Amino acid sequence: MVVYAGQGDPQRTMALLWRASTADPGRTTRGPKPALTVDAIVAAAIAVADESGLDGWSMRAVGERLGRTAMSLYTYVPTKRELIDLMYDQAHANLATPVAPSSGWRAEIECWAHDLLACYLRHPWLLQVSHARPVLGPHEQAVLESILRILDRTGLPARAIVSSLFSLVRGSAQSITETRSAATTTGTSDQEWWTLRGDLMRQLVPDFAERFPYSARLAKEPAPGNWEDQAGNAFTDGLAILLDGVESAASPT
Template sequence: MAGTGEPPYLRIAAEIRRRIADGRLKPGDRVPSTRRIAQEWGVALATATKVLTRLRQEGLVEARPRVGTVVAPPASAAPVTPSATSATPAVIPSATPSVTSAGGPQRPAGQPDAEMSRDRVVRAAIELADAEGLDALSMRGVAARLGVATMTTYRYVASKDELVLLMADAAFGELGYPEEPPAGWRARAERAARTLWAVHRRHPWLAQLNSLFRPLPLPNLLAHGEQLLATLEDLGFDVTAMMDLQVVIYSHIQGLAAHLEREVLAEAATGLSEEQWMEQQGPALGSIAATGRYPAFARVMAGLERDGYDLDLDRLFELGLRTLLDGLAALAAETGLHPPS
């Protein structure tokens, strides 16, 4: 291992680099998340973020949404020399920076931040949240990802809270709608719901942000709501019913999407995949079923043991959407509103 005088993030990066070099971590394998690094080596999340940033800058790892940080294909990896473990991280995308006394990288004196912008800061933050979860987000971590001093990010975003709002608005704005809507209320409702689901699939951390009681004033989020509200209005529902039904449809999407982020965090915290966790819990669930107190549960467990079960959130989204829209059509018909088409 590198000398004890090195910063902790360089020593940890060297250890992960060795695991890649000797084949313990192969291309496509997940490397330890920031949370796992913090737990395994007893360092702060900010230090763990610098580890992954360093390895990413070397081309050894890459972030994949909803998967995490994985070992990069060999073709994209840069050669690593023995001295590379103690070199200063390279600035993205230009020259090697000096290091401040606080340990953060900064550009050499006189070099402008011409390529820096609010959009770059927001994009880097979204990539970090996509790969590591919203809990791993910090201004220091975003700065490390960009290869700049932490204070540099504050020139473009005043606080982490402001950054999260900018991230959310940018993410919700990635998928829009053509000016000409599809024919029929159901097709319009399906398009709006599926678009919003696709956004949450891209960015699972979004499900953590928006409370029904405290909705975020984000223009790009309202663009999705506008699609649903306009559809419900065309059906003839009053404003209270419009809001209620929009909340029900949005909650279906948000409720499922919340489990995408939770599973990423649970796997990072426990080190167990979904299958491994179920294997561990199997005996306990079997014991509960064997008590006879829950006969329907016991029958379901027996059937699943025989036939298996695939928890597919995309399938559940479509099932829930179809059920909700069938109910919406029935409700419109019962109340004598605009006949469904």
């Protein structure tokens, strides 16, 4: 359900994450050829997580997908924790980095945010990986770099903006995957599911409207599209609000 970080040796994790940059110096050629690679293991691990979430994920499950035992993975990766760090970074690899050449920084930020959102929706388990300590790998670093590059031209203070953007994207992704899994795990359409939930509430909490008048009114308000669209709209609208705020800082009245 929840992956929490124990310690883990940062040096070892970092070395694995950035291993492409440096030739492995300690590698001797003795012994049988490795049948697997770290990359293959990470790919298999991501596939398992994509299919069954982090709940169904385990070292045994990853090994099985590769036709190996769980223990054989420990030849390549020190612990589960490090493997998850590698998965986390690798999942940020193909983020399109589209860079609509010079359509203005606002459009570029929107594009960046939507790409990142799409990444989280492709790999919902990313949102469950707890960062007890921030471990930046090359791919996540590249995501950060690309938004910093966009912001650089605006001359705006980057820290708060970047942090807010990440929060907004992650939060929205969480909302969207929540509504998705609410629908799939119960096997009902989201419409049905929410109707059922509403009936249950009316039965359990008949005085809901008196206790929570504003919530009740909001629930009654018609909203366009299905529930997942609504969560998506909340993202688009929220991003617009945030960028309005950024613009008002960019061009002081």
